[in-house]
Amino acid sequence: MPLTLAVALAHLLGRRRQTAVSMLGVALGVGFFIAISGMMNGFHEFFRGELIESNPHIVVTDEFRLPAEQPLHAQHADAAVEIRRVLPRDPVRGINHAAEMLEGLAAIPGVAAAPTLRGQVLLRRAGRDWSVAVLGIDPDREVQVTSLASDMIAGTIDALKATPDGIILGKTLADRMGVEVGDAVNGVSRSAQVARLRVVGIFKTGLEALDSGQAFVGLRKQQSLQDRPRIVNEIRIRLDDVSRSIEMAALIESRWSYKAAPWEETNARVLAVFTLQNVIIYSTVGAILIVAGFGIFNVISTVVLEKARDIAIMKSIGFSGASIARIFVIEGLIVGVLGSLVGFCVGFGIAEALRAVPAPGATDPNQTLLVSLPAWRYALAGGLATLSAVVAGWLPARRAARTNPLEIIRGAA
Amino acid sequence: MTLEARGLTRILPGPVQQVLVRDVDLSIAPGEFVAVSGPSGSGKSSLLYLLGLLDVPTAGEILVDGAPSAALAEDARASLRLARFGFVFQFHFLLPEFSALENVRLPMRRLGALAPEAAAARARALLESLDIGDQAGKRPDQLSGGQRQRVAIARALANDPAYLLADEPTGALDSANAAAVFGIFRTLAREGRTVIVVTHDEGLAQTASRRVRMKDGLVVADEGT
Numbered sequence: 001m002p003l004t005l006a007v008a009l010a011h012l013l014g015r016r017r018q019t020a021v022s023m024l025g026v027a028l029g030v031g032f033f034i035a036i037s038g039m040m041n042g043f044h045e046f047f048r049g050e051l052i053e054s055n056p057h058i059v060v061t062d063e064f065r066l067p068a069e070q071p072l073h074a075q076h077a078d079a080a081v082e083i084r085r086v087l088p089r090d091p092v093r094g095i096n097h098a099a100e101m102l103e104g105l106a107a108i109p110g111v112a113a114a115p116t117l118r119g120q121v122l123l124r125r126a127g128r129d130w131s132v133a134v135l136g137i138d139p140d141r142e143v144q145v146t147s148l149a150s151d152m153i154a155g156t157i158d159a160l161k162a163t164p165d166g167i168i169l170g171k172t173l174a175d176r177m178g179v180e181v182g183d184a185v186n187g188v189s190r191s192a193q194v195a196r197l198r199v200v201g202i203f204k205t206g207l208e209a210l211d212s213g214q215a216f217v218g219l220r221k222q223q224s225l226q227d228r229p230r231i232v233n234e235i236r237i238r239l240d241d242v243s244r245s246i247e248m249a250a251l252i253e254s255r256w257s258y259k260a261a262p263w264e265e266t267n268a269r270v271l272a273v274f275t276l277q278n279v280i281i282y283s284t285v286g287a288i289l290i291v292a293g294f295g296i297f298n299v300i301s302t303v304v305l306e307k308a309r310d311i312a313i314m315k316s317i318g319f320s321g322a323s324i325a326r327i328f329v330i331e332g333l334i335v336g337v338l339g340s341l342v343g344f345c346v347g348f349g350i351a352e353a354l355r356a357v358p359a360p361g362a363t364d365p366n367q368t369l370l371v372s373l374p375a376w377r378y379a380l381a382g383g384l385a386t387l388s389a390v391v392a393g394w395l396p397a398r399r400a401a402r403t404n405p406l407e408i409i410r411g412a413a
Numbered sequence: 414m415t416l417e418a419r420g421l422t423r424i425l426p427g428p429v430q431q432v433l434v435r436d437v438d439l440s441i442a443p444g445e446f447v448a449v450s451g452p453s454g455s456g457k458s459s460l461l462y463l464l465g466l467l468d469v470p471t472a473g474e475i476l477v478d479g480a481p482s483a484a485l486a487e488d489a490r491a492s493l494r495l496a497r498f499g500f501v502f503q504f505h506f507l508l509p510e511f512s513a514l515e516n517v518r519l520p521m522r523r524l525g526a527l528a529p530e531a532a533a534a535r536a537r538a539l540l541e542s543l544d545i546g547d548q549a550g551k552r553p554d555q556l557s558g559g560q561r562q563r564v565a566i567a568r569a570l571a572n573d574p575a576y577l578l579a580d581e582p583t584g585a586l587d588s589a590n591a592a593a594v595f596g597i598f599r600t601l602a603r604e605g606r607t608v609i610v611v612t613h614d615e616g617l618a619q620t621a622s623r624r625v626r627m628k629d630g631l632v633v634a635d636e637g638t
């Protein structure tokens with residue numbers, strides 16, 4: 001065993017209790033980081049998966065990000081022309097030439113597209129109203145772009161084809177309205193069209209926003225309800241490779257000018273919450289590790305004071321300042337590495353325990369919490385903890401390295 | 414292999430400057446056994462620290478093996494101490510967690526000139542030559558004062574130093590142990606080492622081959638037998 005390591009071990013073994021406590025600090029910091037970040041990221045991945053499954057990857061709407069170029073600009077291309085307060089185009093028109101656009105989209109490999117007319121409908125039942133985002137869909141195409149087919153818990157999508165006035169409701173909404181498949185509800189649109197609708201299916205995605213506020217009817221039905229015949233105001237797109245959503249959306253937008261929002265944009269707020277949660281976890285754990293670092297600093301500072309005589313004799317014998325410092329840095333390293341290893345076990349244990357906990361609000365009662373723990377997260381926690389331990393050892397080590405042995409040797413005589 | 418001081422002066426800086434050692438010239442040859450004596454506070458320890466490169470002179474210089482040491486950086490002085498000097502102080506300064514044998518091995522492990530087995534064998538032989546071979550496995554707190562000081566001497570000899578410097582090594586020992594330690598030093602000097610011992614015990618000082626007396630930082634007498 002190298003000499004510095006032997007001396008470092010002797011120091012730590014001489015202060016077993018303090019060493020154990022500071023190691024425990026590191027272990028808890030590392031362990032909780034691993035467990036909590038694993039659970040949080042498991043949830044994030046699950047939620048992202050649900051979002052990607054249940055929602056279209058790209059939604060093209062009948063809006064433009066930029067106002068159309070004004071003729072005045074075209075006329076005076078070289079002049080400085082500023083036009084203020086250009087009103088956006090009237091959205092009632094929907095997407096022009098939607099059929100051609102759908103054909104164009106279908107020609108792109110790895111892209112499936114479905115036309116939709118989205119519009120608010122007031123559903124009435126037993127004297128109460130529910131305002132619902134209703135999507136008029138083409139059932140055959142819709143199944144290619146969302147997981148609606150697999151989310152059905154009662155009835156089928158195809159019933160929309162057989163029953164022209166059929167409607168598919170979210171599970172939460174259906175429960176609130178107290179309706180089941182076969183029941184009738186009244187629908188009133190903004191354009192005051194009234195229709196009697198029959199519940200032909202109920203879906204459950206697990207995403208509360210959809211389950212409580214969305215409903216599907218046939219495209220034709222929606223067009224007549226909204227009084228917008230042959231209009232489509234949304235094209236929903238699914239990609240074979242979801243990781244290309246942003247570039248594909250940009251491509252679509254540049255080709256057809258309509259706003260094409262990738263799912264990352266549509267769900268930006270949710271993703272921002274995830275980022276915030278991660279920031280909170282990382283800073284909490286950072287704080288725990290800093291506190292653990294103070295513990296280590298405390299132990300090693302005490303050892304440096306207590307071992308002043310040993311340091312003095314070693315320096316007088318001929319140990320360099322750097323070799324003295326190395327002893328105490330190694331002590332920090334030992335506490336950091338052993339603490340991290342214990343922390344790995346703690347984190348792994350908690351994570352495994354969490355995997356057995358039933359997930360709150362899951363569709364499947366056997367569904368337990370998802371924990372995502374890639375190896376790099378262990379490495380990150382251990383690396384940060386070890387780094388903080390080494391810094392905590394290095395500060396007192398520097399002082400030890402600088403001590404003048406004569407001060408102690410004179411005093412001890 | 415001489416140790417030489419030329420115009421050696423050490424002044425403590427401060428509002429009131431304090432002269433620890435003033436203008437000392439000494440040349441000590443191999444095999445000499447030098448006893449430095451004098452009243453308390455006369456600068457004996459200060460001189461020894463300067464000779465052993467533990468302290469840096471304010472003026473003058475130390476020549477180790479004929480080579481000047483003034484230009485050496487701290488780490489270079491540490492290396493030179495490790496290879497050429499052995500120190501014994503009044504307090505033993507043994508590392509409490511390590512056995513006598515491990516304490517003696519410490520300088521050898523630092524120097525790294527010997528393989529681990531050879532170093533252990535040498536440490537054992539040193540302890541045996543000082544009549545404490547049977548205490549090799551004990552830790553300092555299990556040894557008597559005289560035994561500890563012998564371990565400290567063995568440690569000082571670990572790297573076979575040319576210069577053995579001792580500052581009141583018998584200060585904490587009874588007269589029998591003190592006489593025995595001086596006997597050891599005499600033997601070491603006869604083997605060709607340079608031995609310099611600070612003591613205020615005039616009787617023991619008389620047993621040395623050369624006696625240097627100090628007063629107020631000055632060498633006031635320097636006589637051989």
Ligand SMILES: Nc1ncnc2c1ncn2[C@@H]1O[C@H](COP(=O)(O)OP(=O)(O)O)[C@@H](O)[C@H]1O
Pocket residue numbers: 410425431432433451452453454455456457458459460
């Ligand atoms: N660091 C110091 N600060 C103040 N005074 C010191 C210091 N070191 C030594 N002295 C003083 O210098 C003088 C010489 O000390 P020292 O060499 O230890 O003498 P001796 O070993 O002969 O007793 C003494 O008066 C001592 O008190």
Ligand SMILES: [Mg+2]
Pocket residue numbers: 413457458459580
């Ligand atoms: Mg003294």
